[in-house]
Amino acid sequence: MQRPDPPADTAVAVVFFRPTAEQVARIVERFAGRMTVLVYDNGGIPPDALARLQGAEGLTRLGEGRNRGIAAALNALAEAAVAAGYARLFLLDQDADATPETARRLGDALDRAAGAEPPPALVGPAPAPKPGHKAPIYPPRPGVPPREHLRPVEFLATSGSLVDLAAFAQVGPFREDFFIDAVDLEWCFRAWARGRSCWMDPGTAIPHSVGRGTIRARFLPVAMPDQPLFRMAVYVRNTAYGWRLPHVPARWKLKQAAYLPLQIGLYWSRHRFAPRVLARLLAALAQGLAGRLGRPADAPP
Structure with a gap:
């Protein structure tokens, strides 16, 4: 059975910080050669995994191997995607269990949300359970009705979210002075305040966790x-x-x-x-x- 083509207007953005070789291999195996992959190196990539990244089809590595924080990495990846002509960016961290099919389904969801008012800035998956970890909870946005089986939410985690890059330009970059935590929360609240919206697709789920337990x-x-x-x-x-x-x-x-x-x-x-x-x-x-x-x-x- 032939796999459906991934969305041509979407690039994948992955932030690596001290990943395992297995985590790097999973990204390469699932996305390289099927979608444009932009990787930001925040440091600690094993040498064998780094060599694999450098030889992967359609993959570009950014960063200097120094930990600049998640916000700076995401901003650099968004800038690179815009420069390359992409309209959407599928954000992942090294733990994300996602595929090109996940990106395609979220792209369909973003299309369904396009007629919402206010218009969408991003759409993300529902959090799937992960043993030993507390799944995040995305509170519903008061006063905004569901649309096309999608739920308006106050915020979503960046990892697993599909971002409309035109909306990103309107909302502005992630706050680099936050460095890491609450970066996504602040950006989504800012998106709502600037006339954009954030949506969760309950029909698409990926495991998501924060911390070590x-x-x-x-x-x-x-x-x-x-x-x-x-x-x-x-x-x-x-x-x-x-x-x-x-x-x-x-x-x-x-x-x-x-x-x-x-x-x-x-x-x-x-x-x-x-x-x-x-x-x-x-x-x-x-x-x-x-x-x-x-x-x-x-x-x-």
């Missing part, structure tokens, strides 16, 4: 990703800074204001109430409230 409260129905300390600190900082942004809705700010102290407490508990952990998170909270962003001093190179 899940932290669960003992007596409350609360779960959160378990991440390295620098990641958790950046999340706290960027969340606190989001309270300063006018395009982030008050309903989301109130929810996070209640939830963030609980997350800090759970994370601190997981790390046996180590004073240095609490000090790092409280310092990050203060940085966010004061608007001191940028690359974290303890971010891996």
Whole structure:
């Protein structure tokens, strides 16, 4: 049976940071030779995997092997896709279990959303379960009705999303001073504020996870990703800074204001109430409230 052709107007964008050789091989095997693949090297690609990338058909590697953060990588990939004449960009991280068929189905979904008001900026898949990890939840956008079996959502993860590059130009680039966490959340809220919309296709699902596991409260129905300390600190900082942004809705700010102290407490508990952990998170909270962003001093190179 012949496989359907992938969309010709779409390039694939993948950000690599310390991937395994297997993760690199999966991207090459699934996409190289079928779609244009743009890869950003944020560092740590094994030498044998790097050689495989360099020999892959239709694959372009960007970046210098230094960790510039997810936002800077995504912006560079979007710029390269626009320069190459593509109208859409299928964003993936190294863990994403996606295929050209996923890109085609999301392209069909973006076409179905084209008549929505406000017009779409991106469409993404529903999160499929992944053992040992907490799947993300994408809250529905109040006041916007579903369309063509698609659901309007406040935000989606960048990985697995199909972005309309004309909308990307209107909304603006991802915030590089966020470096990594909440980059997608802030961009989607900005898209809604600038007259664009974000949609989830329940008929398309890929596994998605954050961190290295899940932290669960003992007596409350609360779960959160378990991440390295620098990641958790950046999340706290960027969340606190989001309270300063006018395009982030008050309903989301109130929810996070209640939830963030609980997350800090759970994370601190997981790390046996180590004073240095609490000090790092409280310092990050203060940085966010004061608007001191940028690359974290303890971010891996």
